[in-house]
Amino acid sequence: MLRNILRTVLGIALVAGSASIASAQSDAWGGGTLVKVDAAANTVVIKQGLHEQTYKLGTELRVQDGKKSLKSEDLSGSIGRRVTVKYSTDGDARVAARINLQGGEKAAAALASGKPASSDATTPR
Numbered sequence: 001m002l003r004n005i006l007r008t009v010l011g012i013a014l015v016a017g018s019a020s021i022a023s024a025q026s027d028a029w030g031g032g033t034l035v036k037v038d039a040a041a042n043t044v045v046i047k048q049g050l051h052e053q054t055y056k057l058g059t060e061l062r063v064q065d066g067k068k069s070l071k072s073e074d075l076s077g078s079i080g081r082r083v084t085v086k087y088s089t090d091g092d093a094r095v096a097a098r099i100n101l102q103g104g105e106k107a108a109a110a111l112a113s114g115k116p117a118s119s120d121a122t123t124p125r
Contacts, residue, residue, distance in 0.1 A: 027097070030055075031084040034101075037076040044075060044096065046085060055087055055096040065101040075099070 032048030042057045063070040065078075082102035087094045 027086060027088050029084060029086055030094070031082070034075065034078055034081050034083050037079065039073070039076070044099070046083060053094065055085055055094045056090075058088075058095045058097045061096055062098045063101070064098070070101075 030046065030048070030053060032046040032053070034044060035047045035052065036045035038044070043054050044057065045052050045054050047053075057072050061072050063072060063075060078101055084100045084102065085096050086098040087096045089095070
């Protein structure tokens with residue numbers, strides 16, 4: 001009798017634990033090229049290949065340019081730069097918690113012009 005009660009309680013606990021894990025937000029990473037910053041909507045659009053993904057900017061968003069911390073308002077000056085984004089899902093929305101800027105202004109300018117970022121670039125022989 002006691003065993004049956006313990007099994008029932010353990011089974012209920014496992015089901016409840018599984019449900020809470022399934023409903024928890026999961027963190028993931030994405031990345032691509034920053035193509036749009038919409039301050040009014042508090043979103044950014046990242047393009048990877050032919051696909052564009054919109055991310056909401058989280059309330060505690062961290063923006064990093066190497067070791068330098070930036071504000072979310074500074075992102076509009078980084079259009080064309082490669083980024084990585086740590087985000088969580090909230091329903092269908094992706095909420096950015098961290099954005100890491102890759103490369104530098106020289107890389108963004110090169111991307112926009114279609115030319116190599118470095119003058120040291122070589123052509124294959």
